[in-house]
Amino acid sequence: MPLLYILVLGLLLSHTPRCCSSAPARDTLTEGQVLAVGNKLVSTNGKFALGFFQPAASTVSKSRNSTGSSWYLGIWFNKIPVFTVVWVANREEPIPHLNMNSTKLKFSSDGKLVIVTNRADAVTESLVWSTHIVNRTQSSSINTSTSSVVVLLNSGNLALKVTDSPSSDLLLWQSFDYPTDVGLPGAKLGRNKVTGFSRPFISKKSLIDLGLGSYGMEVENTSGIVLKRRNNPVVKYLIYATSGSSSLIPMLKSLLDLDPRTKGLNKFKCCGLPIYDNLGSAGGIVAFRHTDLVRATKSFSEKLGGGGFGSVYKGVFNDSTSIAVKRLDGARQGEKQFRAEVSSIGLIQHINLVKLIGFCCEGDHRLLVYEYMLNGSLDGHLFKTSNGNVAVLNWNIRYQIALGVARGLSYLHQGCRKCIIHCDIKPENILLDASFVPKVADFGLAAFVGRDFSRILTSFRGTVGYLAPEWLTGVAITPKVDVYGFGMVLFEIISGRRNSSPETSYNTSSKNSDQNIDYFPVQAISKLHGGDLKSLVDPRLHGVFNLEEAETVCKVACWCIQDNEFDRPTMGEVVRVLEGQQDIDVPPMPRLLAAITEQSGAATSM
Template sequence: MLMVLLLIWMKKFKWCVHGNHDSGGGIMAFRFTDLVRATKNFSEKLGGGGFGSVYKGVLNDSTSIAVKRLDRACQGEKQFRAEVSSVGLIQHINIVKLIGFCSEGDKRLLVYEHMPNGSLDGHLFKKSNANGDILNWNTRFQITLGIARGLSYLHQSCRQCIIHCDIKPENILLDASFVPKIADFGLAALVGRDFSRILTTFRGTVGYLAPEWLSGNAITPKIDVYSFGMVLLEIISGTRNSSGNTRNNYSAKFFPVQAIYKLHGGDVQSLVDPNLHGDFNLEEVERVCKVACWCIQDNEFDRPTMGEMVRVLEGLQEIDMPPMPRQLAAMTEQYV
């Protein structure tokens, strides 16, 4: 009966229970009791967010899983539908794999592949502990390239353009080999190929929001490009872009201001995480910094597409020096 209801529900929202030819099948419908057993009654919490909590589990075939248990609020239902509709059929190395879900009564759960190295923020920002290894530059560069490829796939290669709407280090998961996988599609918006913009009441995370979204304008995939640029700057520095919320001398605390200022001055090496002790590829750092500064341009039309940024990061396309965004320029006037 559950599968019949699932088929009706997916047909209503134009979803399909079968994946593409590469997936060898579709997503699975789990019973709630199965997930209670798999997670040992949700005993090992991996993390949480605004919509619910994530727990570690193991299926009968010994597959490790991450189970997202959504809150019962209406917003949780919206997130549930957004995640299943956007990521349910995607098979890409840089997109987290949705294994299945549970929809019983008011219970909404999503079952994902488990990422043993957690999220990117845990490796970038939580340093100075005895067991925590610093991500080396090569790993950071490969993570950068992987995120770019994943976003390019979402924007340009899916049947419908998928705008993630909340790209940030917390939503980039790392597998056992530190391959990055974009996760948490609860705010995602699907845009038909005949439409260039979409209105949404959802908002992402402060610090990664593009200017046009803050102004209430309809959004395009360029909001993900902006967020990607902000994430790249944090990958370079190993710290949050904003080191504090104080208004006094805020420009000196906002890393993107320093980044484009140093880039124009030919001093990108001073931007790199000091924990790397100078062990990095300067040409790659400059390339990533240029990409980041193009991505955070005020005008969305000045930002490149993710496909273009993949080619630049792969060294297949040259990139000019980015101009100083007007909003950052206002901060730079006070920079010392």
């Protein structure tokens, strides 16, 4: 076997939860047979398998013998490399690792399918889980010569049947009646109005603990299909009103249109739509109705800000969760394309990127719902000094903001499956949470309005000071346009003012009364070469800052705004420099800044 194949096989095995496929593949378990650890049932089409397993996260977080992790009986996709469970029997009764040698799935004397184990110091078997036989009244009339079998069907449904009966394969129980957090085609979601029996989807607590989580999806007689908190059923996040069984189809179609490959903790899936135990965390996407967002934002009355892609409004859910809702301008895609874009953005998770909670796509309405950032945007803390409620950011916070933004952009450029170019880096798109951790906002939104130059350039009017020269020359756009914009933001973090300002610099006095514009990057690189950095830093800090860090930030900023994109560093290199892992030289004067300096000198000498 080629070495490359061996290495790939080793990687796959090392990330697969503990379950064994050594037993012969079969789809049926009959009375008298047992299924133990190391055995599994496989559907005839090979797509699904049933057996005992350990959750994926526990196998990588524990030691090699995994003595501290628990086991479950479940059904998983058998042919895909990523171990994905679609049904779990004993969610509330995980089996300790030490008991697995004595644990088995078998038939009880009354024909039920049961999981039994010998717990420590126990003489007799202990019942872990059992099927609930719905058709017991029918099966009681069957003669004693009949037998029960359990079959893993090609649909992923585990069916308990009676064979050789007058009614031929009488169905006594099926896993489709007891869904967990994944809905397969053919699975049931609903409530029996006569018996009151309900079939809800319930999220798992985590990838390690598969117990019942905080969120459930079920059918209510008055509301339709709802997603709500289990411990507070009044709080409902997602409602699909239903007037009949046919109205379920559009809802399922909208769920299936989203990308099913999302990974993360606390996952809740319904036909491929990932919704998470913690709303909005780890990339979970919720489809909101437009009326719900109108209500949450009080008809979009509280505007937080705006930009080339649309305006942002504050909203509040019924459970007092604050959100930020962006109404997109110029989003030209159809519904399917928009949902695909939303799904791809929902996959992107990083501590320095704003989380996308959900979206709305109804008629001409295109809205995105984000987590709300308590401390607003960076520009409000750097420039709006007239607001007495905004404290001046100290140097340590400024440096951590610079580093956090660099990490977020590096992830977009190099950490995602497909490189994402932000295209509009500026302080307004850098948000700060309650601890002043920076989070880049509006990443990937260029995809919603299109990549053609005319549209992009039109949307960027008013923030031209952050545009790289490539935007004006018509060449292909690369991640280096974000590097350029980041460099301009670094200058403003240092000075605490706009790079281009009609005001005179805080630190210099102009001898020319006609000099109304003071371009800070020209000052910065000139004083960097002259060794006079102290006068560059925001005077509101009163000299309390780290001079070495200030020099590093200034050097990085000057390298980032070099005219030739090939002379600029990558965001990964910027991160290493700011983290102190890589040295940086004094940058040359960019040609554009040199030209501005010459013009300024000529004007002064006249």
